[in-house]
Amino acid sequence: MLKILYFAGLREATGSGSEELVLPAGVHSVEGLLAHLRARGGAWTEALAVSKRVRAAVNQDMAAGETPVKDGDEVAFFPPVTGG
Amino acid sequence: MLKILYFAGLREATGSGSEELVLPAGVHSVEGLLAHLRARGGAWTEALAVSKRVRAAVNQDMAAGETPVKDGDEVAFFPPVTGG
Amino acid sequence: MTVRIQKEDFDVSREIAALRSGNPQIGAVASFIGVVRDLNDGSTVATMTLEHYPGMTEKAIDKIIVEAKGRWQVYDALVIHRIGTLAPLDQIVLVVVTSAHRGDAFAACEFIMDYLKTQAPFWKKEQTPDGARWVEARASDDKAAERWGSKG
């Protein structure tokens, strides 16, 4: 099981703050998981488009596309940060 | 007439905080005035030696050796500053 | 090392006194306060709401401070970041760094702010006369963080 979190504009666009997801077959990385979520269509496809510069964290560390994702991980997706 | 001020270690070494001095003949610059004061001998020669890295200000602006000195000026001599 | 995420405002004097407390070897204290402006990207800002990622925020800022301590001679560092709804003139973030000498204090303080701007999971939503909008990340912030070189 994966815990997936969405923040800020991404949370609003997908209408989802968090979800639990069985690690989909063939998904081993952040990029793979993103592709899986995009394939849901509609708001998901649009909100997670490459042009949106979606950022990710795995287990609360900033992650890249190739960062591994495995069962039990907490994965978060969000726009570029704007604090400070 | 010149007003001459001495600060910090230079004030202590010369025993003088300030003095009024008729602009000596032939003195037209900070370096000329320094040479004149050094020629007093004793503590003056020692305190104003080139090795002491004496700094100067003319009319309250940082000055160099070639900065002009004229009648009515306020000239100050002091060690490198150490505030802040 | 102190990291606090809070709704409440902070008092700079009190925070600096606490960070300096009991260390007479500190000669330099550099600090930075980020403040809500009433105008951003051409629109009037009435209020701003700060969202964050609890847990990751503290962890990310801890990492930034540890990195700064590895690069410069620093005694201690403090980061306070507010969340919730803020208005123009409100303080948003405080970074304080103590050091023996000013060069280290300035560099570490600016480094922490630059990295916080690109690495700490906060997002700002502004209320403007044209409605609410999420603040866009600035390319200049990426550049500011990049000029410190690679993190490793």
Place this chain on the structure above:
Amino acid sequence: MTVRIQKEDFDVSREIAALRSGNPQIGAVASFIGVVRDLNDGSTVATMTLEHYPGMTEKAIDKIIVEAKGRWQVYDALVIHRIGTLAPLDQIVLVVVTSAHRGDAFAACEFIMDYLKTQAPFWKKEQTPDGARWVEARASDDKAAERWGSKG
């Protein structure tokens, strides 16, 4: 632009609030506090006395602030420097710079400190167990000021 030379201590929060007052376009406040250390150049410091050149001090710091305002986008700057006798842990100097953005605030604040260190007529005399001594100027302070390039 505010420059104050005083015996009294200062409160950073209060000074920052006064400098920011009424300007909701300020987004960044960088500040620096210099503090008396109990150990300097290998000797224990009991107290330190600060001498200055009244009149020139204010003029020199004014010039430094004007120079900083010419180089960076700065709303306002404040310098407070204490004189008289101070003890370890006492605050010596405060520099605060307000700006729309942090890069300008940090640069101007550090520039003002670096120039103050070489251009403002203050001298420190330390009381140590071996007697009183005038603090020697540091080559590193000349270097710090020089790296900003020529003043013109």
